[in-house]
Amino acid sequence: MSILAQVIQWFTDPAHWQGTDGIPIRLVEHVQLSAESVALGALIALPIGIGLGHFGVFGNLAIGVSNIGRAVPSFAILVIAFQVFGLGNTPIILALTALAIPPMVTNSYVALREVDPDVKDAARGMGYRRPAQLVRVELPLAVPLIMAGIRTSAVQVVATAALAALIAGGGFGRYIIDGLAQQDYAKEFAGALLVALLALATEVSLWGVEQLLVPRGIRLLRAPAAARARTFKTA
Amino acid sequence: MPDRLFLDIVDPWINWSWLSTHVPTILAALQEHLTLTLVALVGGLAISLPLGVAAHRWTTLRLPSLTTFGIFYTIPSISLFALLIPYTGLGAVTAEIPLIGYNVLILLRNILVGLDSVPPDVLDAADGMGYRPLARLIRIELPLALPAIFAGLRVATVSTIGIVTITAVIGLGGLGQLILKGLIESFHTPLVVATVLSIALALVADRGLAGVQRLAVPWSRES
Incomplete structure (x- = not known):
């Protein structure tokens, strides 16, 4: 039987849709691990990137730290977290959070730095105070790049969460790692398809959120912003 | 009291005696890592350069190629x-196809940005001086696109060095093989050594390419 027929059979087997190793539970695990890590990472990274970008200070430091951060292999971060904190979701979430931070810091910093100085001057001239200027002028203009950073982080976190199966984590990665260990190609292939679909769904849905958040007035500027976005792949 | 009890699970982060006796293992892993990375970069360039030039010339190719490699x-x-x-199967071909594909996207984007950034005046001047299209491409456009191409190459290099560790799952991995060993045996030393070497390799390669760029493109101030 061809591999594709076996995979179809795997997907149509009702046993793979129920229980703790069923697709619904594994989906929830994967999404939960990823969402918590991206949210935690955003809570840390966005204030840093936006703050430094707004005040224009410590920029080289922030970018430098991010650059070193992305040189750390995601696989190594996971295994180190496992060795330090042991089994469970905590080491996985900590590792994924660490991975989520650099792209969000870099992108939000660059986004705030790239706001046209004339626009900021105009805002000052119109009597905006700093907080109002940040919230009502700079942030809306920075949304496309900030969102691109969140999107990059989220897709990488979803990808790395699949690797978390190597350190006994849940999620769709379980099927890949267990399938490889059991030489069950149908399971391994099905898991790979599920991980790929989840990563693509993450990319597309966050792109949709970005479309909703970008103010109409600057939507025309979106294309060049997307070209400038710093994408990075760690897993 | 003995130094180590039978059930003593305290494992130092670096066991120097293991390290000193396993230098050849570490060097072999490093070499495999470098080879996997180099093939992924050369393969990425070999596909993205002609594709980038073609997509710059025939704009209808642009969206389909960027979308395909983007997915x-x-x-x-x-x-x-x-x-x-x-x-x-398990092996280098399975490892390289994804790695090369990822690099094609990064490089393709940057090649297009680079070629797009060549000022029209410069192209007019080249035409006026009698450059044929191929000569104009090789001697005018590609050199002016080099800063953007180098930027892409640096991102691709750092990214590839990290992802190569994951190929440990399919029996390769270079330094990733040592990370996997550290995981399976709960032995910190190979994990620490491989992590440090992988980060160092990425940073050195990044700086090295920046240096080459400065030599190759002296007119560019982008570092």
């Missing part, structure tokens, strides 16, 4: 390895 780029490496295993 490929979004798919996690572990996923692509697992999808390829039934067809290409």
